[in-house]
Amino acid sequence: xxxxxxxxxxxxxxxxxxxxxxxxxILPGTQGYLGVRPGHAPLxxxxxxxxxxxxxxxxxxxxxxxxxxAEVLPDRVAILAxxxxxxxxxxxxxxxxxxxxxxxxxxxxxPNTDFRRAQVALEKALIRIQVASRAGAASRGEI
Amino acid sequence: MPNLRDIRTRIRSIKNTxxxxxxxxxxxxxKLRRAQEQVLAARPYARRMLQVLNSxxxxxxxxxxxxxxxxxxxxxxxxxxxxxxxxxxxxxxNILKTTVGEMRLxxxxxxxxxxxxxxxxxxxxxxxxxxxxxxxxIFRKVSYIHAAELAQDLMQRYVSGERDAVYFVYNEFKxxxxxxxxxxKLLPIERLPDExxxxxxxxxxxxxxxxxxxxLLPKHVEVxxxxxxxxxxxxxxxxxxxxxxxxxxxxxxxxxxxxLNMNKVRxxxxxxxxxxxxxxxxxxx
Numbered sequence: 478x479x480x481x482x483x484x485x486x487x488x489x490x491x492x493x494x495x496x497x498x499x500x501x502x503i504l505p506g507t508q509g510y511l512g513v514r515p516g517h518a519p520l521x522x523x524x525x526x527x528x529x530x531x532x533x534x535x536x537x538x539x540x541x542x543x544x545x546x547a548e549v550l551p552d553r554v555a556i557l558a559x560x561x562x563x564x565x566x567x568x569x570x571x572x573x574x575x576x577x578x579x580x581x582x583x584x585x586x587x588p589n590t591d592f593r594r595a596q597v598a599l600e601k602a603l604i605r606i607q608v609a610s611r612a613g614a615a616s617r618g619e620i
Numbered sequence: 621m622p623n624l625r626d627i628r629t630r631i632r633s634i635k636n637t638x639x640x641x642x643x644x645x646x647x648x649x650x651k652l653r654r655a656q657e658q659v660l661a662a663r664p665y666a667r668r669m670l671q672v673l674n675s676x677x678x679x680x681x682x683x684x685x686x687x688x689x690x691x692x693x694x695x696x697x698x699x700x701x702x703x704x705x706x707x708x709x710x711x712x713x714n715i716l717k718t719t720v721g722e723m724r725l726x727x728x729x730x731x732x733x734x735x736x737x738x739x740x741x742x743x744x745x746x747x748x749x750x751x752x753x754x755x756x757x758i759f760r761k762v763s764y765i766h767a768a769e770l771a772q773d774l775m776q777r778y779v780s781g782e783r784d785a786v787y788f789v790y791n792e793f794k795x796x797x798x799x800x801x802x803x804x805k806l807l808p809i810e811r812l813p814d815e816x817x818x819x820x821x822x823x824x825x826x827x828x829x830x831x832x833x834x835x836l837l838p839k840h841v842e843v844x845x846x847x848x849x850x851x852x853x854x855x856x857x858x859x860x861x862x863x864x865x866x867x868x869x870x871x872x873x874x875x876x877x878x879x880l881n882m883n884k885v886r887x888x889x890x891x892x893x894x895x896x897x898x899x900x901x902x903x904x905x
Contacts, residue, residue: 490665490764490846491658508826521672522826523835544839546832548672548823557668559764559839 479516480552485531487540487556494540494561495531502554503530504547513549520549524558526600528608539564541608543601567609576602624889627882631875638871644707645864652796652857658762659793659850666843673840676833687775687837690808691784695730697752697777698722699770699806701790701848702740703856704759709863711791711799711856712739718801719789732783736770736849762853767846775841778807790848791855797862799855806844809837 482498503512505527524545531538545558579599583592700719702712719740723731732752735741741754753773758766777783786807791799825832 488665488668490662490767490843492661493664506826511826519823520826521823521832523832546672546836548668555668557665559768 481515482552483513483515483517484553485556486554487529487558487561489558489561494558494563497533499531499533501532504556505529505542506547513554516551517549519551520547522547522549524556526597526604528604528611529556529561539608539611541567541601541605543597562605562608564608564611567605569606569609572602572605572609576606622881622885624882624885627878627885631878631882634871634874634878638868638875641864641867641871645861645868648857648861648864652854652861655762655850655854655857656793659847659854662843662847662850666847669836669840669843673833673836676829676836685834685837686779687807687841688809691781693729693785695732695782695784696726697732697734697774697783697786699734699736699774699786699788699790700740701788701852702735702737702743703852704738704757706739707863708856708860711859711863712737712743714799714801715789715791716740716743718803722787722789722803734770734774737852758849759853759856762846762849764842764846767849768842771838771842771845774807774845775838783807788845788848790852791859793851793854793858796858799859804848806841809841 482500483502484497485499485502486496487494501512501514503510504522505525507523507525510527511522524542524547526543527541529540529542531540540561540563542556542558542561545556545561547557548555575598579595579602582595583599698719700715702715706712716739719733733744733749734753734755735744735751736755737759738756741751741756744751755766755770774783774786778786785805788802788804788806790802790804792802794800
């Protein structure tokens, strides 16, 4: 029998971000985005910097995550993320600033720059901006 | 004989101090509650991660991971976690005493020290001991990012072979009024604690098991560091609360004694005056 809903739980080291029943979600797996519906086969995957989409009825929501991993069971999904922010929690101004900083660092060919770190910082900032703006679009019914 | 006015001034000043210690006690109690909540909030994440790690460890080949490699311990790193502030009883002193003891014990080894917290840093500075790294002012709000950065720095030093082992010295939170100094080996990872049952299901893995394992192990170290910092923060507030409670009680005792003394002096003064009046009257007759 296929369960009707997925019990979703998102935890970070600092708090439980979310715990509720949802219809569908899309996760940023390391090897690409993947969709999960009730009755999914058991799966353990790592997550990359990206956005999580959560669908519940007609409502769609986004979260920004940095590194983490997800345990998927037919009726349950547990996501352990280093950071997870709901769209409405994201500080857009700060994200923009972080993006500019990271871009600047990547442009300058300075041997002291930690290239990988700057890249990750840029990715995180971009995802935050994307999630925050997509949430705006979703609330206006554009997605 | 002590002056009546002097005693009064003293009582007033002690009352002020008492008010201060009492307030500090209340503030610490509130902060302790918040710190305790944070410790609790960090648990589900750590437990889940251990479950997954344990279940992967049986399938992957964990011996090969660089964080598990054991070497003869010749070059050591000590991470000393103290508070940023004092007025918390033996909290900082105990940590530093243990640290110095450990350092004596390993006199032959090549030691480097990382100090977390102002009190520890100042202690080593006063003794002209050069710290490798210092991390201060993080206890106002312990965030995972601080812990992750510290852990990454330590792991990098360990993996590169600069250090053979990393130890943590910190106060473990036992209860609101009890702390215990522990010396814990962070690296190499000795073995994973068996907390949490193995995951019952056979999963699809994406990417492969070994790869997930390799990504998870460093996170495990980060979580350990985070936990140590949270424990220390909670223990600090507990220690300060207890210290301020006994300070408040000591102040009350002092005030009682001084008040008794003051009354005695006052009484003696009155008696003396009456005697003088009586003597004066008698002289007139």
